[in-house]
Amino acid sequence: MSLNVHPEWHEEQQRANAVGELIRSRISQLQEQVGVVRSEIVTIRKEFWDDVTVNFEDAAEAAETFASMKQQAEVLSERERSHRHAHAQLKLLERLKETPYFGRIDFQETGESLSERVYIGIGSLLDDEGETFLIYDWRAPVSGMYYDFAPGPADYETPMGRIEGTMDLKRQYMIRHGEILSLFDTGITIGDELLQQVLGKHSDAQMKSIVATIQREQNQVIRDTAHQLLVVQGAAGSGKTSAALQRVAYLLYRYRETLNAEHILLFSPNSMFNSYVATVLPELGEENMQQTTFQEYVEHRVGEAFRVENPFEQLEYALTAMDETIYPARRAGIGFKASTDFLAVVEAYVGRLKTEGLVFKAIEFRGRELLSADELREKFYAYDPTWSIPNRLVDLAEWLQQRLRQSAKAERQAPWVEDEIELLDREAYLEAYNQLRRQKQFTEHTFDDFDREKATLAAMVVNEHYKPLRKAVKRLSFIDLPATYAALFADPELAQTLAPAASLPERWPAVCADTARRLAAGVLPNEDTTSYVLLKDRIEGSHRNLKVRHVFIDEAQDYSPIQLAYLHQLFPFAKWTVLGDWNQAIHVQAAESDGFQDLLQLFGEGQARTVPFSKSYRSTRQIVDFTRGMMPNGATIEPFNRDGAKPTMTVAADTALMRELVYRKLAELSADGNRTVAVICKTAEESREVYTFLKDRIPVRLIGMETVTFEQGLVVIPAYLAKGVEFDAVLLYNASQASYGRESERRLFYTACTRAMHELHLFGTGEISPFVTDTPDDTYSILRVSS
Numbered sequence: 002m003s004l005n006v007h008p009e010w011h012e013e014q015q016r017a018n019a020v021g022e023l024i025r026s027r028i029s030q031l032q033e034q035v036g037v038v039r040s041e042i043v044t045i046r047k048e049f050w051d052d053v054t055v056n057f058e059d060a061a062e063a064a065e066t067f068a069s070m071k072q073q074a075e076v077l078s079e080r081e082r083s084h085r086h087a088h089a090q091l092k093l094l095e096r097l098k099e100t101p102y103f104g105r106i107d108f109q110e111t112g113e114s115l116s117e118r119v120y121i122g123i124g125s126l127l128d129d130e131g132e133t134f135l136i137y138d139w140r141a142p143v144s145g146m147y148y149d150f151a152p153g154p155a156d157y158e159t160p161m162g163r164i165e166g167t168m169d170l171k172r173q174y175m176i177r178h179g180e181i182l183s184l185f186d187t188g189i190t191i192g193d194e195l196l197q198q199v200l201g202k203h204s205d206a207q208m209k210s211i212v213a214t215i216q217r218e219q220n221q222v223i224r225d226t227a228h229q230l231l232v233v234q235g236a237a238g239s240g241k242t243s244a245a246l247q248r249v250a251y252l253l254y255r256y257r258e259t260l261n262a263e264h265i266l267l268f269s270p271n272s273m274f275n276s277y278v279a280t281v282l283p284e285l286g287e288e289n290m291q292q293t294t295f296q297e298y299v300e301h302r303v304g305e306a307f308r309v310e311n312p313f314e315q316l317e318y319a320l321t322a323m324d325e326t327i328y329p330a331r332r333a334g335i336g337f338k339a340s341t342d343f344l345a346v347v348e349a350y351v352g353r354l355k356t357e358g359l360v361f362k363a364i365e366f367r368g369r370e371l372l373s374a375d376e377l378r379e380k381f382y383a384y385d386p387t388w389s390i391p392n393r394l395v396d397l398a399e400w401l402q403q404r405l406r407q408s409a410k411a412e413r414q415a416p417w418v419e420d421e422i423e424l425l426d427r428e429a430y431l432e433a434y435n436q437l438r439r440q441k442q443f444t445e446h447t448f449d450d451f452d453r454e455k456a457t458l459a460a461m462v463v464n465e466h467y468k469p470l471r472k473a474v475k476r477l478s479f480i481d482l483p484a485t486y487a488a489l490f491a492d493p494e495l496a497q498t499l500a501p502a503a504s505l506p507e508r509w510p511a512v513c514a515d516t517a518r519r520l521a522a523g524v525l526p527n528e529d530t531t532s533y534v535l536l537k538d539r540i541e542g543s544h545r546n547l548k549v550r551h552v553f554i555d556e557a558q559d560y561s562p563i564q565l566a567y568l569h570q571l572f573p574f575a576k577w578t579v580l581g582d583w584n585q586a587i588h589v590q591a592a593e594s595d596g597f598q599d600l601l602q603l604f605g606e607g608q609a610r611t612v613p614f615s616k617s618y619r620s621t622r623q624i625v626d627f628t629r630g631m632m633p634n635g636a637t638i639e640p641f642n643r644d645g646a647k648p649t650m651t652v653a654a655d656t657a658l659m660r661e662l663v664y665r666k667l668a669e670l671s672a673d674g675n676r677t678v679a680v681i682c683k684t685a686e687e688s689r690e691v692y693t694f695l696k697d698r699i700p701v702r703l704i705g706m707e708t709v710t711f712e713q714g715l716v717v718i719p720a721y722l723a724k725g726v727e728f729d730a731v732l733l734y735n736a737s738q739a740s741y742g743r744e745s746e747r748r749l750f751y752t753a754c755t756r757a758m759h760e761l762h763l764f765g766t767g768e769i770s771p772f773v774t775d776t777p778d779d780t781y782s783i784l785r786v787s788s
């Protein structure tokens with residue numbers, strides 16, 4: 002219904018004006034307040050030392066000085082806190098000034114004679130008396146009904162219990178700069194009309210908040226607080242990531258007294274994704290949660306021991322090296338090392354290390370062996386075998402520190418020390434002199450003093466040289482973790498002996514040989530990262546993270562069972578929200594089977610809830626009709642009814658012409674006002690080739706593994722990096738049988754095609770990819786171009 006025909010438009014605009022007026026006056030009050038607090042802070046900072054009496058003459062004076070400094074610091078931090086709070090409040094009001102609310106429900110509680118008008122926006126606003134909510138935060142309990150019910154009987158939960166009643170009205174607004182642009186009364190689903198408008202827009206390279214149009218199934222995920230594990234399995238573009246981010250905002254609101262952004266961690270598919278979602282929470286007035294990638298986490302844990310292969314390198318390898326002889330073994334290795342069977346092998350190996358097999362490194366000083374690897378091993382295995390490995394190592398490290406102290410003492414007499422003393426500068430001498438003075442060891446007897454000074458200098462010199470050794474012992478560097486891990490592959494029989502129930506791949510001996518070769522070259526293959534880090538934790542002591550209370554895993558279909566099991570150990574007390582779509586499992590290590598059975602088992606019956614999302618919002622109906630035709634379970638994917646042109650498949654006579662046609666289409670789409678257009682290639686190598694061809698003709702950006710920002714414009718990108726993001730239009734490069742012909746590439750192809758919001762154009766040469774021809778003929782149009 003348009004604004005000029007809605008009978009209550011005038012009344013509504015008047016209310017919006019009145020609320021706008023109030024917001025403006027609150028803004029100016031708050032600005033004044035912020036200004037006052039700011040200048041107070043500046044003054045306190047400037048005069049900090051004036052108000053503190055500094056006196057360190059004796060202990061009592063020093064304590065007083067300390068107390069007065071502490072008091073000043075507290076005043077300052079209280080003011081700073083209040084400034085931050087006022088500042089955040091101000092930002093929220095600025096946003097409310099533009100769009101005070103987007104929804105309204107009229108709700109009559111059972112037993113009450115009047116119905117209450119509940120206006121819903123991104124934050125709450127109370128009237129001047131502080132009694133009536135002029136706007137309710139979308140996360141308030143009462144607001145939940147807006148997303149969950151159609152007019153009629155409705156209810157909502159409050160901390161005091163369930164409230165029941167009748168919803169008389171559900172209304173949606175589009176308000177910009179305080180003006181109501183449109184107004185609709187809606188039924189169960191939140192305004193198809195509004196969704197049409199929102200989804201029809203061009204993408205601006207930043208994910209948007211969906212707060213005004215959250216759908217009922219999404220709301221269930223956003224507001225769930227009952228389960229330890231929440232799994233969302235949803236089609237491409239069904240709003241999994243969007244719902245997850247809204248959920249973060251919801252949790253921050255619901256538990257605002259105890260939860261903050263630092264307690265929430267999102268594992269995202271790649272670094273670029275962080276920049277893509279960065280604005281959603283700030284737009285809602287919340288701070289961004291912590292973000293990382295699994296790779297970033299393990300790289301940090303592995304440290305310098307190896308160069309860690311990246312999952313994208315692994316994928317690139319799988320896509321390009323299929324014809325190599327070693328490929329079948331490597332592929333089998335990747336599959337097995339992703340499984341919980343391999344986890345059982347590693348755990349059993351750790352069990353064995355309790356009695357034998359841990360590899361030690363000798364401790365050397367200036368090329369001389371202070372303690373041999375054998376001595377260390379003997380000492381370690383002489384401990385009570387029922388002690389855990391980490392406990393034994395703590396003890397061993399203490400013993401080593403003692404040995405180092407003794408050895409350092411003896412070393413002071415060594416000739417090299419004297420040589421070094423002679424080379425010392427004036428400052429070192431001064432330091433020695435001061436040390437002796439502090440220890441009151443000068444006797445004023447010059448010869449003795451000279452000897453003492455020399456002894457002190459010798460101790461200083463030796464200590465300096467022993468420092469790295471002491472540090473290394475503290476870090477447990479006397480254990481050769483890489484070698485201990487590699488030993489698991491030295492004997493192909495070992496794994497089966499350790500875990501008799503594990504079903505090892507036939508090619509296991511070849512896998513072992515390949516792994517050993519790569520480890521020896523200093524590379525930790527991607528499929529070995531989790532097991533290596535797990536082994537490290539078991540030996541050095543686990544790194545459980547107790548701070549994080551909510552873990553979110555996006556694109557979880559690409560995590561292997563072993564990775565999920567590892568993360569479960571890492572965050573033992575966190576609640577989990579896991580988002581995935583099996584049709585988009587593109588990494589080689591991803592589990593073959595559907596569902597998150599292993600994960601559900603880890604959490605146990607009753608702790609987990611799985612929510613399916615079947616409606617796809619990202620793409621037009623035509624694109625969804627085409628893409629779902631590629632997947633065996635495609636019929637379950639439901640398109641949101643938004644119209645666009647049918648996808649096209651252009652077959653060029655040769656590669657040169659295909660490139661030319663891609664260029665022309667790109668130029669045309671850009672001229673048509675599309676803000677983000679991607680040419681999606683299969684691999685990084687192909688992306689580089691296409692980029693090289695395009696770059697001098699049209700401004701285009703090449704996206705690679707190392708890209709960290711997602712920006713508006715034209716890009717060339719490998720398919721696996723486009724995961725999770727979206728573009729106004731997608732040009733799929735080389736949709737030919739030769740390039741996308743293997744069954745294992747179906748999901749990658751599907752993932753690439755489902756990135757398109759408004760237009761999808763495929764280009765190829767020769768035979769068309771079977772993934773295209775599998776879809777019904779009427780879902781796309783074919784164009785053959787020979788020159």
Ligand SMILES: Nc1ncnc2c1ncn2[C@@H]1O[C@H](COP(=O)(O)OP(=O)(O)OP(=O)(O)O)[C@@H](O)[C@H]1O
Pocket residue numbers: 196199200209211214215216219235236237238239240241242243244582585618619724725726727755
């Ligand atoms: N309720 C909604 N209201 C408005 N837009 C929505 C809604 N749900 C999803 N969208 C839009 O649909 C698009 C896809 O959403 P999102 O990226 O969250 O989906 P996804 O399930 O994570 O997708 P994929 O698995 O393909 O990466 C986004 O543009 C998002 O803004």
